[in-house]
Amino acid sequence: xxxxxxxxxxxxxxxxxxxGEASVRIKKHLRDMGFSPDxxxxxxxxxxxxxxxxxxxxxxxxxxxxxxxDRIEITLADKGPGISNIELAMQEGYSTAPDNIxxxxxxxxxxxxxxxxxxxxxKIESEVGKGTTIYMTVNV
Amino acid sequence: xxxxxxxxxxxARVLCGEDKLDGVVNSACGCDMMSDVLAFxxxxxxxxxxxxxxxxxxxxxxxxxxxxxxxxxxLPPEDVITLAKEAGLVVLATDERMYTACGKLYINGLxxxxxxxx
Numbered sequence: 001x002x003x004x005x006x007x008x009x010x011x012x013x014x015x016x017x018x019x020g021e022a023s024v025r026i027k028k029h030l031r032d033m034g035f036s037p038d039x040x041x042x043x044x045x046x047x048x049x050x051x052x053x054x055x056x057x058x059x060x061x062x063x064x065x066x067x068x069x070d071r072i073e074i075t076l077a078d079k080g081p082g083i084s085n086i087e088l089a090m091q092e093g094y095s096t097a098p099d100n101i102x103x104x105x106x107x108x109x110x111x112x113x114x115x116x117x118x119x120x121x122x123k124i125e126s127e128v129g130k131g132t133t134i135y136m137t138v139n140v
Numbered sequence: 141x142x143x144x145x146x147x148x149x150x151x152a153r154v155l156c157g158e159d160k161l162d163g164v165v166n167s168a169c170g171c172d173m174m175s176d177v178l179a180f181x182x183x184x185x186x187x188x189x190x191x192x193x194x195x196x197x198x199x200x201x202x203x204x205x206x207x208x209x210x211x212x213x214x215l216p217p218e219d220v221i222t223l224a225k226e227a228g229l230v231v232l233a234t235d236e237r238m239y240t241a242c243g244k245l246y247i248n249g250l251x252x253x254x255x256x257x258x
Contacts, residue, residue: 017219020198027201037204045178045202052175052195102173105191105199110175117179 005033005067011051011078013060016104023048026065033067035140042118042138043072049111050076050134056097056106057081058132074119074136082128090116141165141250143207143230146186149244150234152209156221157230163206168250170211170242174199186250188241192216197223206230211238 007029009022027044035043047063054061058080066073083089089096090112097107116122119136126132144161146152154161170188171177177187177199186207187200192214200208207230210216215233224231234241246252 017194020195020202024198024201041202041204048198048202049175049178104193105172105174105189105195108173108175110173110179114175114178 003068007065007067009063009065011054011060011063013055013058016055019051019055020048022063023051029065030067030072035072039072039138039140043074046115046118046136046138047074047076049114050074050136052106053111054078054080056101061131068140070140071120072138072140074138075133076136077131077133079131082130082132083124083126084128086124086126141245141248143186143232145248146207146209146245146250147232149248150209150232150236150241152232152234155210155216155231155233156225157207157228160206160228160230163230165206165250167252168242168245169252170238172238178202186245188238188245190214190238192220194220194223196220197227197229200224200229201227207232209234209241211236211241 023044027040030040058078061078064075088094092113093109095107095109101107120139121137123135143163165184165186167185169177169180172189172191174195185205187205188209188211189196190212209232211234213235
């Protein structure tokens with residue numbers, strides 16, 4: 001494999017039904033590239049939660065997955081409302097998602113905690129009114 | 141537990157994946173909140189749920205699950221079944237309620253899974 005392989009996705013914020021399609025595609029790409037099932041699951045679950053978050057909170061955004069020999073980096077960027085209290089948002093069970101999202105199976109306050117759970121490193125940069133960028137790394 | 145045994149225990153109908161009923165699942169998760177499912181990591185698991193949207197299939201795919209059981213007599217729309225077919229999943233439907241369906245599988249030897257990725 002060359003030094004870095006990039007996969008870029010635009011996440012449609014209008015369509016909850018299609019949310020997660022990019023993560024399914026990443027899962028297939030990583031399988032084709034020969035990564036272990038554990039690594040593939042960690043990357044795809046973290047990205048899937050991020051995709052769902054961008055659709056629920058930020059009217060979509062972009063996702064970049066950079067694959068290196070020793071690590072996989074995921075960058076999720078949106079121009080949504082931003083996160084005013086990141087520490088609170090990281091608590092399991094805390095959610096600002098509207099009730100209709102809970103009827104769709106999300107909004108339990110597990111999205112960001114799951115992203116942290118499945119990655120080796122996670123950094124959130126967010127500015128209220130400007131947007132949020134989340135950087136995650138899964139070591140191979 | 142074989143998927144065909146789950147069908148017998150829950151009097152379930154097969155909505156897709158008829159060719160994979162000899163497949164084996166090692167654990168089960170009964171849940172309507174998909175992020176809670178994503179916190180659960182056992183492979184070769186079966187997901188029991190009353191939620192009928194495409195995110196159920198994507199969640200099952202993310203967790204390398206083999207089989208989804210829709211409980212309480214719910215039937216997912218055709219696009220959900222199509223997604224499951226593409227993913228190679230077995231999809232079942234039972235009239236049992238969530239609690240009863242999980243209980244029947246549990247007392248017949250199918251364990252729950254551990255939470256977290258430790």
